[in-house]
Amino acid sequence: MKNRSIEVIRSGPMTLIQDFGRFGFEQYGVSVCGAVDQEAFFVANRLVSNSFKDAVFEITFGDASFHFHDESIISITGADMQPELDGINCPMNLSFLAKNGSVLKFNPSVTGLRSYLAISGGVLSTQIMGSRSMHVMSGFGNGPVKAGEIFNIGESRVYESGFSIKDYSRGFPDNPVSIGVILGPQDHLFTKESLDEFFSSTYVLTNQSDRQGLRLSGNKIPTKTGNHDIVSDPVTNGSIQIPGDGNPIVLLSDRQTTGGYPKIGTVATVDLSVLGQLKVNDSIIFHPVEPDDARERYIKKLGLINNSPLFNPIQRINYFVDGQHVKVGTNESTVFVDEHALPFNVLEENDEH
Amino acid sequence: MIDYPHISPSGDSAVTIVFGNKIDDRSNGYVFALKRILESESSLSILSIIPSYSSLLVVYDINKHGQGEITDYIESKLSIVYKSSAKQVKKEIVEIPTVYGGEYGPDLDYVAEHVGLTRDEVIKIHSSVKYKVYMIGFSPGFPYLGGMEKKISCPRLQKPRLRIPQGSVGIAGDQTGVYPSESPGGWRLIGRTPKKLFNVNCEPPVTILPGSYVKFIPINSDEFNSMTEGSL
Numbered sequence: 001m002k003n004r005s006i007e008v009i010r011s012g013p014m015t016l017i018q019d020f021g022r023f024g025f026e027q028y029g030v031s032v033c034g035a036v037d038q039e040a041f042f043v044a045n046r047l048v049s050n051s052f053k054d055a056v057f058e059i060t061f062g063d064a065s066f067h068f069h070d071e072s073i074i075s076i077t078g079a080d081m082q083p084e085l086d087g088i089n090c091p092m093n094l095s096f097l098a099k100n101g102s103v104l105k106f107n108p109s110v111t112g113l114r115s116y117l118a119i120s121g122g123v124l125s126t127q128i129m130g131s132r133s134m135h136v137m138s139g140f141g142n143g144p145v146k147a148g149e150i151f152n153i154g155e156s157r158v159y160e161s162g163f164s165i166k167d168y169s170r171g172f173p174d175n176p177v178s179i180g181v182i183l184g185p186q187d188h189l190f191t192k193e194s195l196d197e198f199f200s201s202t203y204v205l206t207n208q209s210d211r212q213g214l215r216l217s218g219n220k221i222p223t224k225t226g227n228h229d230i231v232s233d234p235v236t237n238g239s240i241q242i243p244g245d246g247n248p249i250v251l252l253s254d255r256q257t258t259g260g261y262p263k264i265g266t267v268a269t270v271d272l273s274v275l276g277q278l279k280v281n282d283s284i285i286f287h288p289v290e291p292d293d294a295r296e297r298y299i300k301k302l303g304l305i306n307n308s309p310l311f312n313p314i315q316r317i318n319y320f321v322d323g324q325h326v327k328v329g330t331n332e333s334t335v336f337v338d339e340h341a342l343p344f345n346v347l348e349e350n351d352e353h
Numbered sequence: 354m355i356d357y358p359h360i361s362p363s364g365d366s367a368v369t370i371v372f373g374n375k376i377d378d379r380s381n382g383y384v385f386a387l388k389r390i391l392e393s394e395s396s397l398s399i400l401s402i403i404p405s406y407s408s409l410l411v412v413y414d415i416n417k418h419g420q421g422e423i424t425d426y427i428e429s430k431l432s433i434v435y436k437s438s439a440k441q442v443k444k445e446i447v448e449i450p451t452v453y454g455g456e457y458g459p460d461l462d463y464v465a466e467h468v469g470l471t472r473d474e475v476i477k478i479h480s481s482v483k484y485k486v487y488m489i490g491f492s493p494g495f496p497y498l499g500g501m502e503k504k505i506s507c508p509r510l511q512k513p514r515l516r517i518p519q520g521s522v523g524i525a526g527d528q529t530g531v532y533p534s535e536s537p538g539g540w541r542l543i544g545r546t547p548k549k550l551f552n553v554n555c556e557p558p559v560t561i562l563p564g565s566y567v568k569f570i571p572i573n574s575d576e577f578n579s580m581t582e583g584s585l
Contacts, residue, residue, distance in 0.1 A: 023412075026403045028551075028559045029489040128553050138493055138534070140553070185361035185369040185408075231376055232490060232497070234403035234410035236367045258405050258490030266364030269415060291420040294365040298415060 004070040004153040006119065008145050009103065012064035015145045017123050018253075019055040022131035022140075026257040032237065033133035033140075036211055036253050036276030037114050039170070040078035042305050044118035046165060047075035047095040049158040054122030055132040057145070059115045065105040066117070068098045072153060073120040073161045077170070079112025079277055093170065094313070095120075095161040111172045112277035121154030135254060137212075163310040173274045175282055176202050180268035180289035180297075181240065186230060189223045189262045190242075197221060198264060199286055203248060207280045211254040213241075214275060216284065220246025223262060232260045238267030238275075240286075250275060268294035270301055358383070358431060360424050366415035368423055371408040376499060380407035381487050385564040386434045387427070395426060404563050405488045406497070445565040446483060449531065450572045450580060451522050453479075453544040457577070460541035464507045464524060478502050479543065480569040484529065486561055494533035494551030494559045498567060501529045513539035520546045522569065533559075544569070547580040 008015065018041070021034025035041035035058055045054050057066075062081035075095045076083050083090050084105045085098060098104060106115060125132045125141060134143030145151075187195065203218035221242050228244040235241070239251045241261035250267060251259075252275065267275065268289050278284070357380075359371040370387060373380035384404045391402055391411060398414035413423050453476045454461040465472045484498035491497075506527045514537060517523075521532045523540030532538060533550035546569075550560045561567055572580075 023400045025558065026401050027489065027563055028557060029491060029493045029495050030558070032401075129558060182362045182364050185359070185363055185371065187361075188355050231374060231406045232488070233371070233405040233408045234363075234369065234490075236363050236410060236412060238364055256491060257403055258488065263363075266362070266367070269365050291362050291365040295415055295419060298365065302416070 003124075004072070004121065004155075005150050006072070006123075006153055007067040007069060007150045008147055009065040009067050010063065011145050011147050011149075012059060012062060012106070014060040015064045016058045016060070016134045016136075016143050017055050017125045017141060017145065017151070018058045018133045019131055020052055020133075021253065022129050022133055022135075025129050026234070029257055030129065031135055031138065031254050031256060033131070033135045033211075034253050035114075035116065035133075037078050037116065037273045038276075039273035039301070039305065040114070040116045040276075041118075042302070043093060043165065043168070043170070044075045044077040044116040045122075046305060047077075047093070047163060047310070048073050048118050048120035050118055050120060050122050054118070054154070055125060056119075056123060057117040059106050059117065060113060062106045062108040062115065065103060068100060068102045068104070069150070070153070071100050072098050073156060073158055074098050074104070075118045076115060077118075078115045079109045080172075081106040081109045081115045083107070083115070093168070094164045095158070097161045113279050114276055119153050120156040120158050124152040124154050133253075137254065162312045162314050164313050165305060166308045166311045168304055168308055173277055173282070176285045177274055177278065177282070179271045179275070179284050179286050180294055181265040181286045182268060182289060182291050182294060183265045184263070185233075186262035187264055189225070189230075190221065190264055191224050194221050194223070195264070198248070199288055201285070203284045203286075205278050205280050205282050205284070209278075209280065211252055213252055213255060214250040214278065216248045216250065218247070221248065221264065222246055228262060229260055230262050232258045235259045235263065236266060238269070238272050239263045240265050240267065252276070268297070270294060270298040360427060362420060363410055365420065367410055367412040368420065368427070369408050369410050370427060373407040376406045376487065378485065378499075381485070381499075381564075383434050384409045386437045387430065388564075390430050390433060390437075391427075394430075397423065397426060405490065444483075445562070447561050447565060447567045449522070449546045449548055449561075449567050449569050450576065451480070451544040451546045451569045452572055452574055452577045453522075455574070457574070458522065458542050458544040460507075460510075460523075461543045464505065464541050464543055467507050468505050470504070475505050475543065476571055478505050479524075479529065480571050483566045483568050486563050486565050486567060489559065489561070489563050492532075492534065492536055494561070496530055496550075496561045496563075496567065498529050501527055503527055507541050509539040510541065513537055517542065518545060520548065520550070522546060531561075545577070547577050 018035040021032040134141035201219035203216035208215040241249045243261045363369045372383040398417040401412040403410040517538045522544040525540040
C-alpha cells in the first residue's frame with residue numbers, strides 16, 4: 001500500500017516533530033524532549049483517535065504551511081495562529097478533514113506560542129530510542145523540519161471528523177499566570193525571606209527562553225551562603241534552578257539531565273503546559289502547592305481529556321460562504337464549522353435541506 | 354543543615370534521594386545500590402531513574418502513584434542500600450584508547466607547562482588511573498569521571514571552544530572526561546579517542562555505563578586511524 005504523506009511548504013521560525021518524549025535514557029545524558037504543551041498535544045491526538053505516543057507537528061511562532069498528499073483527518077490545538085485550510089479559517093480543538101491537495105497555513109501566532117497539528121495515524125518520522133521527538137542540540141531527527149521535506153503518515157484510525165471533547169475548553173493564560181510550585185529538593189539552601197520573596201514576586205520571561213528552559217527576570221533570590229553551586233544532580237521537567245545571578249530558570253522539555261545550580265522547587269505537572277505558551281515579556285507569579293494536591297488537579301484534567309466523550313458540536317445547517325454553498329457537518333464539505341471557527345464570512349443562511 | 358539521606362519531592366511526579374553533598378565513592382555507591390533495587394525488585398511504575406554524584410532522581414507514573422507510596426518504599430529499602438553498597442560490586446573497566454597531544458590534544462603542552470611536568474609525565478599520570486564513572490550528564494554519553502590525580506589539574510579555558518571534535522579527552526579543574534559527540538566546551542583537550550562512546554542504535558546507547566570504571570590506553574595516530582576505519 002502506498003504511504004500516506006504530508007509535505008512541508010514553509011517551516012516558519014521553528015517547526016518540530018514531537019511526541020510524548022524519550023523516557024528512560026536520561027541516565028545516559030539523553031534529554032527527554034517531547035511536546036512542551038503536553039495538554040495541547042494530548043488533546044490534538046485524542047481528537048483524531050491517535051494514541052498519546054503518536055507524533056505531531058509543533059509549530060512555534062507560526063508562519064508555517066503544509067501540503068496534504070492524501071485525505072487526512074486532522075486537528076489543531078494550542079496557540080491561535082489563525083489557521084486556514086485552502087484559504088478558509090479552520091477550527092481549533094475540533095477534528096476536521098483535509099483533502100488530498102489541501103494546503104494548511106498557520107499565520108503568525110495571535111495568542112500563545114506553540115500550535116500542535118495532529119494527523120490521524122501520526123507522523124512517522126524516524127524513531128530514535130523509542131521516540132520521534134526532535135532534539136536540535138543532539139541532532140536527533142535532523143530537526144527542525146525544513147521546507148520541501150515530506151513525512152509519511154500512519155494509517156488513519158478514524159473515518160469521521162467534526163469532533164471535540166465534551167466539557168473541555170482551553171483558555172489562554174492570564175498575565176501574569178499563576179503557577180503552582182512544589183518546594184525542593186534544595187529549598188533548604190534558601191532563607192525564609194528568600195522563599196517569601198520568590199512566592200510574592202512577578203517574574204518576566206526574557207528572550208533567552210527556549211525549549212530547554214524559561215529564563216526569568218525579577219526579584220533576585222540569593223541562597224543563605226551566597227554560593228549557587230551544588231554538586232551536579234539530576235533535574236526534571238519544571239525544575240526551577242536559581243543560578244548565581246539570582247534569576248530563576250524553569251527547565252522544560254529539552255533540558256539537560258543534570259545541573260549544578262540549586263533548585264528551589266519544581267512546577268506542578270498540571271501547570272507545565274501553560275508555560276509552553278508564554279512569550280517574551282509575559283509574566284509569572286509562583287505559589288506553593290503540595291504534591292498530592294497538584295497530582296489531584298493533574299489527574300482530574302487528564303481524566304477529562306482522555307475519558308470525556310467525543311461529540312459533534314456542529315449545527316447541521318447549510319451556509320453560503322463567500323457566495324459558495326458549503327455543506328456543513330458532512331465529510332463532503334470543505335471544512336467542518338463550529339462556533340469556534342467563526343468568524344466565517346457568512347453571507348446568507350439557508351435552512352432548506 | 355539537613356540530614357542524609359534526604360528524600361525530597363522533585364515536583365508531584367518525582368523524588369530526589371540525596372546521600373550527601375560531596376563527591377565521594379561512598380555516596381555514589383549508595384546511589385547505584387538504590388538504583389539496582391528500584392530496577393530489579395520494585396513493582397512500582399517508574400519512568401526514569403537518573404543517578405548522579407550523590408543523589409538519585411526517580412520519576413514515577415503520576416497516574417499510578419502518590420508521592421507517599423514512593424517515599425515509603427524507598428525508606429523501607431534504605432537499610433539494604435547501606436548494607437549492599439558496602440559489598441564489593443564487580444568493577445567493569447572500559448578501556449579508552451587515546452592519542453595524546455598534537456592535533457588530537459592541542460592543550461597538552463599548555464597543561465604540561467601549567468603543572469610543571471613533561472608531556473610524557475602528564476600522559477603517564479593520566480593513563481595510569483582507573484577512573485570511576487560517577488554519572489553521565491551534560492550531553493548524551495558524557496561521563497563525569499572521578500579519581501584524577503591533582504598533580505595534573507588545570508583550569509578550564511577562559512573562553513569555551515565553539516566546536517570540539519567527537520572523542521576529545523579533556524581536563525577541567527580536578528576532573529577529566531571525554532566528549533562523545535562534537536559540541537562546544539571549555540575543557541583543556543589533551544587527547545582524542547577513536548572509540549565511539551554514544552550510538553543511538555545500540556542498547557544501551559552508551560559504551561561507558563554510569564557506575565563503571567574507565568582507563569585511558571595511550572595509542573599512536575596510526576592505531577587511531579585504523580581503529581576509526583574499522584569502526585565504519
